[in-house]
Amino acid sequence: MSARIPIAVRDRVSDRAKETLDTIANFVEDECIPADAVFEAQVGVGDARWQSHPQILEDLKAKAKSLGLWNLFLPKGHYKESPGFTNLEYGLMAEWLGKSRVASEAVNCAAPDTGNMEVLAKYGNEAQKAEWLKPLMDGEIRSAFLMTEPQVASSDAKNIEMKIEKDGDHYILNGQKWWSSGAGDQRCKIYIVMGKSDPNNKDPYKQQSVILVPAGTKGITIHRMLSVYGYDDAPHGHGHITFHNVRVPASNLVLGEGRGFEIIQGRLGPGRIHHAMRTIGASERALEWMLMRINDPRKTTFGKQLREHGVILEWVAKSRIEIDAARLIVLNAAIKMDEEGPKAALTEIAQAKVLVPQMALIVIDRAVQSFGGAGVSQDTPLANMWAQIRTLRLADGPDEVHLQQMGRNENKRGLAVAAKIDGQRAKTEQLMKEHKVKKTELGSNIQRSNL
Template identity: 50%
Template sequence: MFELSPRAQEYVSKTKAFIQNEIEPIEQAFWNQVHDLNQGADWTKWQWPAQLETLKNKAKQANLWNMFLPDPVLGQGLSVQEYAHIAELSGRSLLAPIVFNCNAPDSGNMEVLWRYGSEQQKKQWLLPLLDGKIRSVFCMTEPEVASSDATNMQATAVVEGNEIVLNGRKWWSSGLGDPNAKIIIFMAHTPNENKDRHHQHSMVLVPVDTAGVNIERMLPVFGDYDAPHGHGEISFNDVRLPIDHFIGGAGQGFEIAQGRLGPGRIHHCMRCIGAAEKSLEMMIDRGMSRQAFGKEILKLGGNLERVAEARVAIDQARLLTLYAAYKMDTLGNMAALTEISAIKVVAPNVLQQVVDMAIQIHGGAGLSRDTPLTGFFAQARALRLADGPDEVHKGMIAKLELAKRGYSSRRK
């Protein structure tokens, strides 16, 4: 079921070699330079090291570029399942997804434009994103409502004549601090009493420099601003745009969101699995290289059992995610709803557990910037909220299971 074609196997081999030869040897020094260049919350001064462009150009030349996009011309023509193996490899590094132009939120935004954008929108925004010349932002979550229920959305995109008028406030807008961020996909309520609640939301393309768009602040995750990428709070005050800035038309926001989030969850989850594999390797190497009380520390207490538990959990998560990808490729997103929600619960939790074990074995070093472990932990904990919290996905799984037996999950 999960056998890769010779072509996909070649991509996997080339990706693995590129990460080992080009990224891993310089990654620690790269992130140290990022930290030195970007101090504090003032995103207007954030910048990437020049070395990033060198790495991206090498990835382009190796044809390891836009591998997430199934289009054979604009991307590499890989299926969801085939790319999943590459996402796992890139998840071992916090830098690799950026180098391959396969990083969130850009990959999801590019897929939205590829699937639903007009020819003009593709020319103006998709092509520069695919070329790596600009970056993008996705604005959905809001500070004043429980955003786990997207129908709570208070931001509005109202049609007035030939214009769309945007008002509202968003936060946890990933990539907002990036110096190359040029375009925002803004999801908002477009009231229409003639439509049901899932056809009253829209996605709108908003250039970052549009009048009325105000970046209020960057938000730290566990005290780290994730510069120079960042997660920000942003307000939209009577922002006026031409009607052709709707993606797919007014009221199609939920449909587009589902098309965006399905493949994106595969990408996120496989990157989690790659990070968990890397964490397990680091845990073993550290635990076998240090001694306490006359033994390698990995042989003390219940550490060996934890290694076994990690191996079982990682392999289970991988198989479940690949199965979800297989169903998406063969039957479509709607047929894979249970599996998509299941992996979104399982993979970040597995990473959180495994990286926590690795941090414990590393002692104080595990809490520092000397390893990628704190970055992996923040990634895992954030993903238990991003793209829907665990509880929402468990609710979806339960709803689908009850429906199989003819019952409703709706609470009276």
């Protein structure tokens, strides 16, 4: 159904991708969204939640595989493991996945596994791929990504202190990590860990390395699972983990010593696009809930249905505009990645990373407000949705870091722009003299620049 695709990019989407998009849209709407509440119930309560593995998810995985909806994310032209879709095409699919809690995992496209699989596919050697990439792509195991640390400001990744020290044919790891998403899952078998292997290197971007650490290796302690505004995301979890003399074979190093920043940048670029498009989907679902609420004939205030209040319709209109505008920002970044690669699309990726979560929080908050007290309760998905998306303003780099970088890049045009405007003003003054026009008739916009 081409109506699912913005007209601006429709010609860039293959027929096969259009068919898959329709299939995944129907799968999410008809199978995954109804299963969300069943998943929550099967996770259960108490400590047992961390050992649970809801059967409903396995049922959905089997259905997804039968529909050909599996490992949709690796972009074509870059990976031999790719399903053959572009970043743009998968981005459109990820929007639908964002409408359901279970949908991404049901099609084996859930974070952090997607980013970790991309690391292994792009940078891993054949042995590492055989041991870890294959079972991840088969959905047999899950993984965690360990980068952030509690004792330093991890928004500047150069601050990372985890020690990775060579000892013969092994590396020894010491330090701590937190927000280790996925570490709570009993099926998590591999950690992708970033640490410092050469802290004295004069190039601060060559001090870090990435290494594969099997979960359960001696010396690893999981202290707790962190909550997000009170939600702990069991059984997935966000672990606070310490490493004490953890010995890992040297063959587990990814790409080579000092290549950590290169690997992480390669991982986070595509991941930000995936997060952004899933967030678009969550925003669409929040708008749907708001539309349901304001059209409920039982919900009247001051003698009117909610939809009859002008401010409510203004919320709906603004939400529609904001979601559609944000979607185009994300798809533009995806196109740039497809055509020129993630490194060339850093500005476009950053734009999407900053704009989309901010937009989504506003849209979700309007939906919450339309529900009143029910909006902040467990009776709608809105409160949990807001909490999860709020983390995206911090995940993969806080907004401020991306804004600072974008500002610096944009400001590189500053002197050239000032010179251009100065030249235009000088020409205006010359034309005014030739045509005998007084400055006061045009106001002050022809004053010469002092830049």
